[in-house]
Amino acid sequence: MKLNTNYLNLAESYLFSTIAKKVNAYQAANPDKxxxxxGIGDVTLPLAPVVIEAMHQAVDEMSKKETFKGYGxxxxxxxxKDSVQGYYARMGVTLEGDEIFISDGAKSDCGxxxxxxxxxxxxxxxxxxxxxxxxxxVMSGRKILYMNANAENGFLPMPDDSVHADxxxxxxxxxxxxxxxxxxxLKVWVAYAKKNNAVILYDAAxxxxxxxxxxxxxxxxxxxxxxAIEICSFSKxxxxxxTRCGYTVVPKALMFDGVSxxxxxxxxxxxxxxxxSYIVQRGAAxxxxxxxxxxxxxxxxxxxxxxxxIAQTMDELGIFYTGGKHSPYIWLQCPNGMKSWDFFDLxxxxxxxxxxxxxGFGKNGEGFFRLxxxxxxQTTKEACxxxxxxxxx
Amino acid sequence: MKLNTNYLNLAESYLFSTIAKKVNAYQAANPDKxxxxxGIGDVTLPLAPVVIEAMHQAVDEMSKKETFKGYGxxxxxxxxKDSVQGYYARMGVTLEGDEIFISDGAKSDCGxxxxxxxxxxxxxxxxxxxxxxxxxxVMSGRKILYMNANAENGFLPMPDDSVHADxxxxxxxxxxxxxxxxxxxLKVWVAYAKKNNAVILYDAAxxxxxxxxxxxxxxxxxxxxxxAIEICSFSKxxxxxxTRCGYTVVPKALMFDGVSxxxxxxxxxxxxxxxxSYIVQRGAAxxxxxxxxxxxxxxxxxxxxxxxxIAQTMDELGIFYTGGKHSPYIWLQCPNGMKSWDFFDLxxxxxxxxxxxxxGFGKNGEGFFRLxxxxxxQTTKEACxxxxxxxxx
Numbered sequence: 001m002k003l004n005t006n007y008l009n010l011a012e013s014y015l016f017s018t019i020a021k022k023v024n025a026y027q028a029a030n031p032d033k034x035x036x037x038x039g040i041g042d043v044t045l046p047l048a049p050v051v052i053e054a055m056h057q058a059v060d061e062m063s064k065k066e067t068f069k070g071y072g073x074x075x076x077x078x079x080x081k082d083s084v085q086g087y088y089a090r091m092g093v094t095l096e097g098d099e100i101f102i103s104d105g106a107k108s109d110c111g112x113x114x115x116x117x118x119x120x121x122x123x124x125x126x127x128x129x130x131x132x133x134x135x136x137x138v139m140s141g142r143k144i145l146y147m148n149a150n151a152e153n154g155f156l157p158m159p160d161d162s163v164h165a166d167x168x169x170x171x172x173x174x175x176x177x178x179x180x181x182x183x184x185x186l187k188v189w190v191a192y193a194k195k196n197n198a199v200i201l202y203d204a205a206x207x208x209x210x211x212x213x214x215x216x217x218x219x220x221x222x223x224x225x226x227x228a229i230e231i232c233s234f235s236k237x238x239x240x241x242x243t244r245c246g247y248t249v250v251p252k253a254l255m256f257d258g259v260s261x262x263x264x265x266x267x268x269x270x271x272x273x274x275x276x277s278y279i280v281q282r283g284a285a286x287x288x289x290x291x292x293x294x295x296x297x298x299x300x301x302x303x304x305x306x307x308x309x310i311a312q313t314m315d316e317l318g319i320f321y322t323g324g325k326h327s328p329y330i331w332l333q334c335p336n337g338m339k340s341w342d343f344f345d346l347x348x349x350x351x352x353x354x355x356x357x358x359x360g361f362g363k364n365g366e367g368f369f370r371l372x373x374x375x376x377x378q379t380t381k382e383a384c385x386x387x388x389x390x391x392x393x
Numbered sequence: 394m395k396l397n398t399n400y401l402n403l404a405e406s407y408l409f410s411t412i413a414k415k416v417n418a419y420q421a422a423n424p425d426k427x428x429x430x431x432g433i434g435d436v437t438l439p440l441a442p443v444v445i446e447a448m449h450q451a452v453d454e455m456s457k458k459e460t461f462k463g464y465g466x467x468x469x470x471x472x473x474k475d476s477v478q479g480y481y482a483r484m485g486v487t488l489e490g491d492e493i494f495i496s497d498g499a500k501s502d503c504g505x506x507x508x509x510x511x512x513x514x515x516x517x518x519x520x521x522x523x524x525x526x527x528x529x530x531v532m533s534g535r536k537i538l539y540m541n542a543n544a545e546n547g548f549l550p551m552p553d554d555s556v557h558a559d560x561x562x563x564x565x566x567x568x569x570x571x572x573x574x575x576x577x578x579l580k581v582w583v584a585y586a587k588k589n590n591a592v593i594l595y596d597a598a599x600x601x602x603x604x605x606x607x608x609x610x611x612x613x614x615x616x617x618x619x620x621a622i623e624i625c626s627f628s629k630x631x632x633x634x635x636t637r638c639g640y641t642v643v644p645k646a647l648m649f650d651g652v653s654x655x656x657x658x659x660x661x662x663x664x665x666x667x668x669x670s671y672i673v674q675r676g677a678a679x680x681x682x683x684x685x686x687x688x689x690x691x692x693x694x695x696x697x698x699x700x701x702x703i704a705q706t707m708d709e710l711g712i713f714y715t716g717g718k719h720s721p722y723i724w725l726q727c728p729n730g731m732k733s734w735d736f737f738d739l740x741x742x743x744x745x746x747x748x749x750x751x752x753g754f755g756k757n758g759e760g761f762f763r764l765x766x767x768x769x770x771q772t773t774k775e776a777c778x779x780x781x782x783x784x785x786x
Contacts, residue, residue: 001559001590001649002511007657042463052456055672056449062636063445069635070435104497104637104667111665112505115532118395135664139508166394197394242462243455244497244670256394264400271528272504274497277637277673279448 006141013131015360019344026348036383038310038371039354041175041329043239045302047283048295051238054286058279069278074270076102076247080281083288084247093219095249099262101269102284104276105246106205106233111136112272113201113229113248116264117167124165126157128176128361128368130203133169142167150364155179155322155331159192168193170218171203173210176361176370177331178323180214186221193227197256200228208237208300209307210326225251229261236328238287238296245276245284303328306373306380313384317391328373331358335391343369351386399534406524408753412737419741429776431703431764432747434568434722436632438695440676441688444631447679451672462671467663469495469640473674476681477640486612488642492655494662495677497669498639499598499626504529505665506594506622506641509657510560517558519550521569521754521761523596526562535560543757548572548715548724552585561586564596565608569754569763570724571716573607579614586620590649593621601630601693602700603719618644622654629721631680631689638669638677696721699766699773706777710784721766724751728784736762744779 019039027035047055061067075081081100088095103109110132123137127146137144145165149155155177170189173180181189193200202218210216218224230249234240254261276284286292311324314332321332334343340357347353358368373380412432420428440448454460468474474493481488496502503525512533518526520539530537538558542548548570563582566573574582586593595611603609611617623642627633647654669677679685704717707725714725727736733750740746751761766773 001592002514003649003652003654003657004509004511007509007660008652010660044458044461044463046458046461047455049456052452055452055455059445059448059452062440062448063442065437065439068437068439068632070437070632071634104669107667108665116397116400118397121395132664139661139664199394239461239463241464242668242671244667256396259396259401261396264396267400267403268532271525271532272501274500274637275635276497277670278635279672280670 004139006139010135010138013360015356019354019356022344022348023354026352033352035348035352035354036375036379036386037354038375038380038383039356040374041372042241043236043303043374044376045239045299047239047243048287048292048299050286050289050292050295051283055279055283058282062279072275072278072281074273074275075266076100076276077278077281080285083285087288088217088219091216091220093217095219096252098266099249099251101248101250101265102276102281103246103248103269103273104244105235106203106231107132109231109246109248110201110203112268113231113265114140115268115272116261117199121166122164123167123169124163125169126171126174127363128358128365129169130171130175131361137167146362148364149174149177149179151320151333156181156185158185158188161192164196166196166198168198168200169203170200171205172215173206173323173327174329175206176329176356176358176365178327178329179331180210180326182213183215183220186215186218186224190218190221190224190227194223198227199254199256199261200224202228202230204230204232206236206327207232208296209304209328214326219249219251225253227254229254234284234287237300238284239299240284243280243283245280302377303373306375306377309377309380309384310371310373313388317388319391330371330373332369332371334367334369337367340366340369347387347390351390353383353386397532399532403528403531406753408749412747412749415737415741416747419745426745428741428745428747429768429772429779430747431768431773431776432749433767434765435634436629436696436767437769438632438692440632440636441680441685441692443679443682443685443688444676448672448676451675455672465668465671465674467666467668468659469493469669470671470674473678476678480681481610481612481642484609484613486610488612489645491659492642492644494641494643494658495669495674496639496641496662496666497637498628499596499624500525502624502639502641503594503596505661506624506658507533508661508665509654510592514559515557516560516562517556518562519564519567520756521751521758522562523564523568524754530560539755541757542567542570542572544713544726549574549578551578551581554585557589559589559591561591561593562596563593563611564598566599566602566716566720566722568599569722569749569751569758571720571722572724573603573719575606576608576613579608579611579617583611583614583617583620587616591620592647592649592654593617595621595623597623597625599629599720600625601689602697602721607719612642612644618646620647622647627677627680630693631677632692633677636673636676638673695770696766699768699770702770702773702777703764703766706781710781712784723764723766725762725764727760727762730760733759733762740780740783744783746776746779
């Protein structure tokens, strides 16, 4: 028996466990202090009433022989795929039903999609980066190249024509930097992918936070259907981080050497996956109803307002940042040339505000810091007031 | 870009689509005839009341800010892992909590577990076989050896010491044959695995159908903890085929070259998976309550009685079969040396009973036929009466 020794090449990440340890130690030593957490990338608002109602109904269906559901289609029920199709149609993107694959979440798809690609491909990821892109490729032994995202390019790296890549990761709006590409910028990436006969894995998990002027889907560029796969999720859109549902779009026009990626992914999913819970799919479909969209937008507006509050604070302090506008993340430059962890310690010890040190996401993250808009308005305002007071000194 | 060309080596399976086509064609030509389906491996009884109640409660928790659940642990909530741990304890198997990984189902785990093993390993599968074992290994380009399961060995092949294998698949009670190993037989397999430094992937999806005299878990053999992984599911136990929950046990004592499989699987799941829906996990945990176990057993008793009815029919007809006792499957020898598809056509055309041709599961399946106990008692009785009448002629 030989184990997959690529796993031994994985770097251990202590980012969130170190944060937890530091916060716990501080709180134990200072039980009277109120710690405000703006570090976590998880939603806090409950599911929308339409989703709750749809899931109660689905649970009831499972309780009666006449309406009970056994195995469903691995790719998802038509009622949900139709809803996703309609959602894309409203942003001007035409998809066929069997180009949409419902899954238990973007993280699963992000890892599993690599199954259909040879391990002998060169991968291009931005730095700083969502660690899953790197780790899933290390696990299968692919060569990884990094492109620098930094203050100079506004954390939106553009292609370097002297570099060849086969698999290109783009996350926009970005985690962790909040930076979002325009359609014109993505067109340059699509042209680069076509020139390199590469595939773009486009992570659209935060598309619901976008407004005018930035891209929502890479398929807003028609040619992207020949070089891109888009992965999205209900996690941030509808607060499904603990409910688990996502979807991946693999266009039929995406072919390499005459082989359809759509067919390979279908085969992967029908072989190694058995579909998402019927109850969860019913909840997800409710998101797209007229009332559902209203309720979802009301929740998103709260997070968007939090992001605005944090961004305004940075504006007032004259601190450079990306995100905040089309994203729940604010990626800020630590003041006075401080390092990420030093700034973390400063905020925790002086004003009891918890964020995420940017250096945990890659070398270009050093000197940067991530705050998130997923807290309550009250927490966000209080944290910003403390930050303003501390840094105005 | 190079695709994973191993996918091109996958055999297309037309088994269930051919069945559907034939049944649809027959029904279209004979709209007045009542077709009885005993072919499908899917449950038909609704979820137990305790499960329904637990899921309604969990949905309500998701509707309130105070009880809302975001990201949960990728390996599953402690409340469910504790329940699984207790379930194993009651069959005399001691597991640690972090040896249990909750997932969205046995099929996912069955495919994904291969991630932690090198592609340069030799795989041993029985023939006939659940196609997922074969296809998932073809996808990663592993060499596959087959062992013959046939009437001579009661469809329970034992190790051949002249053959070396690294990854051994055992499904007991078996799909499709219903045959179940005794603990003494499994001990021989454990010894073989140890001698070969191999891992056994033990598919226990049908363990809930076992009675006295056969194994429920491979970990009833203590030494198996150093050479086996067990994959199980709520699909058949609690009718979760459309609700989606399973679990995989990776003992900490399972090491190769000093590397812990438990740690690799933990890393795989935390990187490429984000846990099962909180709502579904609450439903699954309810299965293990005192009232839950009663309700689940009542449902299983209906399927077990159906299996008994079919087995009795075969006994009366003097037809050789395996399964029926510790399994919802009855794997019977087609009468008069008929081939599997000929018998399928005979049953469909003459008495409108649908089963599954054994040849669809491998070469040793030729001449055999699978009936399942997942229909209603009425359907099962009527189908058996028709079979008896037809074959007694």
